[in-house]
Amino acid sequence: MRECLEIALRESGLKKEEIFRTFLPFPDFRLSLEIGSACGFSKSQVHSNKLLNLTGWTGYVHPFLEFVYSIETEDMEEKFVLLAGSGGGFSACILKVKRNAKSSITKGINDCFKRRFEIKDLTILYKITGDLKYEKVKPFSPIPLHYREIEECIKLKGQRCSKCGAIQYPWRYLCYKCESTDFELIPLSRKGKIYTFTRDYLNPVPIQPLTMAVVELEGGGRFYGQMTDVHPQDVRIGMDVSLTLRRLHEGGDFINYFWKIIPCY
Numbered sequence: 515m516r517e518c519l520e521i522a523l524r525e526s527g528l529k530k531e532e533i534f535r536t537f538l539p540f541p542d543f544r545l546s547l548e549i550g551s552a553c554g555f556s557k558s559q560v561h562s563n564k565l566l567n568l569t570g571w572t573g574y575v576h577p578f579l580e581f582v583y584s585i586e587t588e589d590m591e592e593k594f595v596l597l598a599g600s601g602g603g604f605s606a607c608i609l610k611v612k613r614n615a616k617s618s619i620t621k622g623i624n625d626c627f628k629r630r631f632e633i634k635d636l637t638i639l640y641k642i643t644g645d646l647k648y649e650k651v652k653p654f655s656p657i658p659l660h661y662r663e664i665e666e667c668i669k670l671k672g673q674r675c676s677k678c679g680a681i682q683y684p685w686r687y688l689c690y691k692c693e694s695t696d697f698e699l700i701p702l703s704r705k706g707k708i709y710t711f712t713r714d715y716l717n718p719v720p721i722q723p724l725t726m727a728v729v730e731l732e733g734g735g736r737f738y739g740q741m742t743d744v745h746p747q748d749v750r751i752g753m754d755v756s757l758t759l760r761r762l763h764e765g766g767d768f769i770n771y772f773w774k775i776i777p778c779y
């Protein structure tokens with residue numbers, strides 16, 4: 515580990531004193547401090563993992579989350595930081611925080627905190643963490659199909675009818691208004707309002723019921739999908755929502771992503 519940090523410093527041409535902060539991959543600050551000082555960094559240079567009390571240890575990504583949170587909460591602009599990660603081995607990188615970095619973060623850690631909601635039932639938490647086994651949906655999910663549908667499902671493009679201008683999603687063979695077969699593809703907005711919704715009590719997801727909603731998208735088109743990051747009883751027709759790319763299921767033994775609907779804050 516020490517060797518890895520020293521290689522990173524040597525490659526950057528910087529001295530240890532020029533590093534404003536080191537983000538080390540340990541959940542215990544005392545351990546970070548011990549290893550930081552063994553590598554020649556002072557106490558003030560070792561980051562104290564301020565997020566730990568708020569999020570718990572998030573694994574390999576934790577030093578990176580601490581880094582983003584520090585940019586949001588401290589004055590770090592124009593300063594050099596060292597980030598280290600450990601998994602199958604040990605890796606480190608040195609970054610310079612840009613001027614205006616703080617103001618350029620649009621969806622940071624503070625934004626995530628605004629979105630968080632309380633889970634009152636412990637069994638829900640155990641289902642999410644995997645400690646409580648429950649039946650999961652594992653649909654048939656071939657990779658070639660994903661590849662063919664990337665424009666529609668991942669890039670979120672809708673069809674605009676060349677004849678009447680109607681926008682539709684998901685894709686169909688005929689325009690739902692004029693039955694034309696001539697379309698152009700357009701990127702759909704990721705913001706809109708709930709047009710209608712229903713509660714699905716049969717889908718075996720950790721938080722039941724699952725809210726399925728139709729969103730009237732800004733600029734046209736409707737999107738039908740799962741809602742997340744919201745208590746089912748808080749969903750209202752007309753509420754402002756946005757679409758976010760999330761893990762959908764693990765059919766085909768790989769993680770399948772699709773757009774989900776979340777409230778706007």
Ligand SMILES: [Zn+2]
Nearest residue numbers: 675678689692
């Ligand atoms: Zn049409």
